[in-house]
Amino acid sequence: MYHQIGEPGPRGTPYRGLTVHPRDFRRQMLWLRRLGYRGLSMARLGPYLRGEKQGKVVGITFDDGYANVLENAVPVLEECGFLATNYFVVRQLGGSNVWDADEGVPPSPLMDVAGLRAWAAAGHEVGSHTLNHPDLSRISPELAVNEIRDSREALEQIAGAPVRAFCYPYGHFTAALADVTREAGYDSATTTARGLARLDDDPYALPRVAVMRSTHLLRFLQKCLTRLEDGKRRRDERRPIVAPPGVA
Template identity: 65%
Template structure:
């Protein structure tokens, strides 16, 4: 799970750790490649999660649709033959991370529609992060369902392709919201729960491994390629 790939905000900025330096991102992806792993989008990694296919793969996901991912991460992915899923806030293309700014998080631009379409043209996947990056569990059932369902429709209209991947904003959801995601037609959804995906996981409640600014290459490989995170998950 990544968010931004760019130069970090000034020291003391909230959530500064969610921006991974471009050189660190490149190093992480190159080491995956060297070790024989392939980075895959959610659509492409699901057969491995379900046990239908076997191989050395890592699912790559980005939350929010930041422009710096288009600028700094996509060229690396394309160079290495990797694919990834980016979860877009459907009604805020070419906007910014407005949801974080009341907390003092610096402004960061989101991809435009042409950039989103270029993302798809390069073989990457578009997922939904709702229409407006809302706290779904704080909305009425009707409004939550609208955010989930309408974002899928609008993104599909933009790219003329099915959108089957969803990501819960802030990681907030409950059983009702999970069922609404299923009813909207998504086949998978990611959370902020820590851990590696297993065959017995609910595909609408998939865990992920957070990669932050301070994640050095050794820790990155430990998190992504060993059962360390999974063992921690089992112990909770």
């Protein structure tokens, strides 16, 4: 799980850790490739999550659709032969991360329609992060349905291709929201619950590994490729997971 790929803000900037330097991102991707892993979008990852295929694969996702991902991540992904999924906020295409404003986070530009289409033209997957990036667990069921369903329909018209991947804003979801996501026609939905995906996971409540500015290479490989992180997840599953506000 990535957000921005760019130059991190000055020390003290809120959520500075969500921006990974392009140099570090490239190093991470190159090491995955050297170790024999393939980076895949959620659509391509699906058969592995369902047990239909086996192999050394890693799902790569980006939340929010930041413009610096198109500029800094796409060339690296192309160099490595990897694919990824980006979850877009429909009504902020060409805008910024306005949902972070109350946290004091500086605005960062998001891809516009042309950027989204360039992302898709490069072979990467367009996913939905709702219409407006609300906390779906705190709005009415009717509004939540609209955010989930209508964002998919809008993105399909813009991208000219099916949209089958969804990401819950802030990682917050309920069983009812997972049902709505399934009924809206998505094939998968990701959360901010930490850990490696397993074959017995609900495809509409998938965990991810957060990669931060401070995630050094050894820790990156440990988090993504070893069962140490899965062991942590198993311990965490004994208590409720609460996603930090403002993240994702």
